[in-house]
Amino acid sequence: MAQAIADHVERAAGRHALLTVPDAGAGEALQEKAGDLVTRLRGGETQLLGEIVREGQLGADRIMIALERNALAGILNVAPDDLSDATLAIETPFKIRRRGIETKIIVGDMKPAPDRTLLRGLAKAHRWAANLQEGIPISEIARRENVSEAYIRTRVQLAFLSPKLQQAILDGTQPAGLTLEKLVRGQLPLDWTTQEQRFGNNREQAFPAT
Template identity: 35%
Template sequence: MAGKLYDETGGRLTPSHASKSGKRYRYCISQRLLARAANDAGTGWRLLAEQLERDLGRAVRKHLMGSVEGGGIATTDAGSIVSLCSRTAALGTEVLELIASLQLGDGTITIKLAPVEMAKALRIDPKSIASNVLSFERPFAQRRRGVESRLTIGVAKAARDDILTANIARAEQWRSALYNGDDLKTIATREGITVKYLGEMLPFAFLSPKLVRAILDGRQPSVLTTNWLRRHGLPLSWAEQDRILAQL
């Protein structure tokens, strides 16, 4: 994918690598991160290449299969459709060679295909490929771990969870009431809930500011719901919260 991947600023991502515990990892890194420009410090992309390539390959194959079945690639008969679908499904890592360019956006990645390479791989006439087949978008979910990001293509980023947001606000009110001298039973009676339920929900008031901001923006892990927090809980340490959430 060297020279094909661009970020939302139009900057190209450059292949790089690093070794950890004797294992070599490949990355795609924004040029502005490599340059360490003063006005861009801490911004940019550092993507794990192996997962990105795997997800891109899956996305392209699925798009091509849908294009064949939907008539975006002209075929003469049903037998040709079956044969073309079989060739598409059989594409391995060479499917990445069909990609002309990749553009990262706000929660989406635009994938443009090279018609000549595509025709060669599928053994078809380039003229049989409809123009709308050559460019498509897919949503992605992003998970940051330090400076490293992982993209899961085909999965939309989490929407804001209004129930979780409301429960955090309620827990903050209950925490304030405790600080002002109310006991658990008094609060539970006033709210019409049990003391047990109150005890399960109060930890919502001790989430880190970083996590609360992510929840308000809809950037939390998709598994992080009110029910998950009630069942599993999170430690009071904000650093420990970050460590656990990075594994979700």
């Protein structure tokens, strides 16, 4: 929700549409206040949401958010009646995204959010692959990590994912259904193109040509 409100305020400020009648004299100060609000929202100030959101309604595929006029006016340092009605009303689509057992509601144009489990798995895989290249036995790595050798074998292969897949994981733009469990299940294909075809829901969308 915070992201959707931040995007809405940012767009309205960019169009000079926060006020019913744009005030040229207050334009620069208003833009600065709006920018501060956007930064705070994207920074995760949950208390701020409680102050500026009056109500929210969830439809079949859209969410409607009504902002509190007086609270928003106070933050932007303008008279409440000067705020346009469009500024106070937000309607945006949402999607249900599932990653493993986790379910998230994605509102509006959600910025990429890397999967921490995948990131940790990828980082460990590269560390273990480097250890093996240094000549450290897999049994020693397994003993150090307090896991089985089979556990190391199934996960070290992540170090050999295609560069596009690895970059997507780092950016948080991998297909929604791509989980660590899915990647380590079975033998990973050696061919990068085959990997991308197997693990991408839509290869052209998820892994565009570079």
